[in-house]
Amino acid sequence: MSTKLPGSSLQQASADGRFHRQDSAFRDVIKNGSRFEPERGRYHLIVADACPWAHRVLLVRHLKKMDTVPDLLPVTVVDSFLGPEGWCVGSRQVDCPFVPGTGNHIPGHEDKMFLREFYLAADPSYEKRPTVPVIWDNKLGTIVNNESSEIIRFLDTAFDEFLPEDVRGITYYPEDLRAQIDDFHSWVYPHINNGVYRAGFATTSEAYEEAVFPLFEALERADKLIGDKPYVFDDRLTEADIRLYTTIVRFDPVYHGHFKCNIQQIRGGRYPHLHRWLRTLYWTVPGFKETTNFASIKAHYYGSHKQINPTSIVPVGPIPPIEPLDN
Template sequence: MVQFSAETSQRGEWVRQANRFTERITADGSSGWKAEPGRYHLVVSLACPWAHRSVIARRLLGLEEVLSLGIVDPLRDERGWRFTLDPDGRDPVTGLSFLADAYLAGDQYYSGRYTVPAVVDVESGRVVTNDYPQLTLDLSTEWARFHRPGAPALYPPELRAEIDEVNAVVYQDVNNGVYKCGFATSQEAYERAFDALFARLDRLSERLESQRFLVGDTITEADIRLFTTLVRFDAAYHGHFKCNRHKLTELPVLWAYARDLFQTPGFGDTVDFDHIKRHYYSTHAQINPTGIVPAGPDPSGWHTPHGREALGGRPFGDGTPPELPG
């Protein structure tokens, strides 16, 4: 099993690595990278919540035929993410065996971790962006001309300020908060992150008790970002990252909200619990030195009725759901 150490502050707090590649792919190409069908390859791990956001957005917006998808092995070795799920261990679109090679093609002196999601320029084989917060926003805006008919408005102009506000606190306390719990190296840092995480989950429960979605009456970018953490909560974060005040299944409002999204096309059909559990429990030797992957929890509960329709709301607004994968 490979050891992947976390970066921590002197107080034992988890510090997330900054994104190195932050160039944007734009509609008009003014950034130097123009949104074009077939030009780029989105590389993800189905285990990773940050990458999962882009998979959901790509599905909801109908960009599958425009932006190809590469999926890495949920387990990493010393060179990082590998394409061992593909024939001969090579990504069929780029020919890469390791995502690291695309990073080094973009910066030969790069020495950080090779993270997903990453958008690779197919012709040059180099990473254009690994800026996961901006990536999904750009899929909604800069790639709009390629959206499917009936694609939902995930980042509508009139709601952007509120979506950004919600995203900021959800990132700080929940999305990144579970990692701050799991990778803390002091009791004090862990407890600060733990308290902030569950205080935020309590406030989100209060917010969602009377409204079906986080912002407005349709699914937005805010729901995607919260969902990718919630869907991993009981399978990984509750035990592995010591986020154990409650399980998600013990938080009635959030559990119903998460099931509502899971049962919405584009969400649950992009979840792979096997990849999630194998990645978390097998690649963090400092947290789980035995590498044993738990057999539970039972995922069947995700398909039980949630009752959230009673709150109203229109998941896709004036749009339509994506077709289920064949």
């Protein structure tokens, strides 16, 4: 076996050293009366277990028990390695640490090897980076949506008629909390969710510091806001928890080292409320542990971003990746 490691086209920063996330191109919605009617056997979800944005969607799918209804929204998981050709849906062996996905079982498309082939089938002129998550429509042969913040909103209600009774009508974006949830996202997204990427993909110290200091201020703010409550908004689990969780659970295992977000860890005592909230979700709320794949998360970031970690060596720590609840 060759010892040569695959290269990466993951130079994500622009000329000024700052990371700018691209806008998502597909923004349709599954709903009654639209081009994308709620139906069984029609839609597929494509995710990477490593990806915090895709993880939001996996969580909502699990919390709404969509995984218990056959053919409602089957999941294809890409390999953890993101290489020069983008995400691979076909399970391919590469010469670096990686965790294989599920392989591609989307009927009629089993020969597709890379995610970009789905993007090009949906839009032959697509020129941006093909990203996960994706909702693929097998009836019209197109992508419904590739923006996680929108996907989790419509999955909240889109398939309710097919779901077990106890989850019908459950929403993670309730009317009476919308203004507060929107306000929460207005600082959590730029400084925490995207903040870790802005720090990690920066190619100048200036751009890195511009992201890393506000990130830690925002973690402090989140810790204070959560306080002794079980969830961000008292005893109500909302998309605020979902969207914050997928970044915080990756923090100590990956962002602290790989993305140089190393002023503090989440563990260790500086963020006692945030740390307890994180462990409560992971250890006690069904869906959080089941959708969190630490092996894939670590293999993806450390293995794929050769511009940051040229050896692709995956550090063994922290051990354990998340601490027990009663620590």
